[in-house]
Amino acid sequence: MIPEPSTDFKSGFVALVGRPNVGKSTLLNALIGQKIAITSPVAQTTRNRLRGILTLPHAQIVLVDTPGIHKPHHLLGQTIVRNAIGAISSVDLTILMVDGGDRMGSGDRFVAETILQSKAPAILGVNKIDKLTDGGAEIIASYESFAAEHGWQVVQFSATTGAGLAELQTIMCDRLPLGPYYYPPDLVTDQPERFIMGELIREQVLLLTREEVPHSVAISIDQVDEQPKITRVMATLHVERDSQKGILIGKKGQMLKEIGTKAREQMQKLIMGAVHLEIFVKVQPKWRSSRFQLADLGYRPE
Numbered sequence: 001m002i003p004e005p006s007t008d009f010k011s012g013f014v015a016l017v018g019r020p021n022v023g024k025s026t027l028l029n030a031l032i033g034q035k036i037a038i039t040s041p042v043a044q045t046t047r048n049r050l051r052g053i054l055t056l057p058h059a060q061i062v063l064v065d066t067p068g069i070h071k072p073h074h075l076l077g078q079t080i081v082r083n084a085i086g087a088i089s090s091v092d093l094t095i096l097m098v099d100g101g102d103r104m105g106s107g108d109r110f111v112a113e114t115i116l117q118s119k120a121p122a123i124l125g126v127n128k129i130d131k132l133t134d135g136g137a138e139i140i141a142s143y144e145s146f147a148a149e150h151g152w153q154v155v156q157f158s159a160t161t162g163a164g165l166a167e168l169q170t171i172m173c174d175r176l177p178l179g180p181y182y183y184p185p186d187l188v189t190d191q192p193e194r195f196i197m198g199e200l201i202r203e204q205v206l207l208l209t210r211e212e213v214p215h216s217v218a219i220s221i222d223q224v225d226e227q228p229k230i231t232r233v234m235a236t237l238h239v240e241r242d243s244q245k246g247i248l249i250g251k252k253g254q255m256l257k258e259i260g261t262k263a264r265e266q267m268q269k270l271i272m273g274a275v276h277l278e279i280f281v282k283v284q285p286k287w288r289s290s291r292f293q294l295a296d297l298g299y300r301p302e
């Protein structure tokens with residue numbers, strides 16, 4: 001399953017790190033060429049560390065998508081941020097990702113400090129260059145001067161249009177050591193399909209509900225039954241309060257129906273087959289602050 005690498009084969013781990021919403025998950029999907037990480041305009045979409053595997057003829061790049069680093073407000077946030085920081089210490093290269101549509105802010109500086117403290121090799125990835133307008137040159141110049149101070153290379157790209165991604169890929173390969181295949185060449189992620197199915201439901205919750213609701217939801221995939229013509233999936237949305245349950249179900253069940261229909265469409269693309277999806281909603285008070293419940297729902301210190 002795992003081939004013998006040629007003597008000049010390069011491989012290693014590259015962490016995508018940055019404040020929430022800079023486009024880390026979008027970049028991961030664009031590089032892999034397949035949707036394995038969910039994305040949304042809501043900050044703090046990513047909760048778990050997810051690996052995307054990009055196998056090229058001469059290299060294997062294992063991309064580690066990390067949750068946005070932010071100031072945590074509860075145990076879930078603390079666990080998420082600790083895991084993201086932990087990822088930096090164990091990779092061959094870190095890409096500090098920033099949003100090229102904005103100047104460097106305090107959130108970016110906080111992440112940069114964390115990387116500098118770890119002394120890990122890093123580059124500065126300026127994403128969303130498609131958003132650059134008149135003031136663009138000035139913004140890029142400010143990123144370049146920050147990077148120059150620390151001896152970091154700057155790469156500009158757009159994860160949504162694909163501009164600059166070939167150059168980014170070349171730079172990553174250049175920076176990796178000679179090494180083995182860490183994963184079989186046809187594998188695109190280290191996470192099981194079940195995990196991605198749960199994420200596809202969470203993505204719809206993020207896109208369709210507002211304010212605290214998306215952040216108060218955890219998804220468990222309770223059963224996946226693969227039958228010859230259809231795969232039956234049973235899932236539960238865990239929320240903290242009755243009011244959140246009401247919002248997720250919606251008037252006459254409209255909201256839950258919409259979440260289910262859209263998540264099912266995405267799941268069908270994932271498994272390339274028909275899916276029947278049933279979703280339940282369960283109130284589990286304060287799950288985000290309970291160590292036991294967090295672990296049960298898949299949020300463990302890594």
Ligand SMILES: Nc1nc2c(ncn2[C@@H]2O[C@H](COP(=O)(O)OP(=O)(O)OP(=O)(O)O)[C@@H](O)[C@H]2O)c(=O)[nH]1
Pocket residue numbers: 018019020021022023024025026027038039040041042043044045046047066067068069127128129130131157158159160161
């Ligand atoms: N214009 C533009 N938008 C982008 C680009 N890359 C990502 N986005 C958008 O930025 C938003 C956030 O993208 P994500 O990939 O979810 O960001 P993230 O950094 O993974 O966010 P967290 O999971 O919160 O850490 C989404 O609405 C994306 O569509 C880009 O190159 N250009």
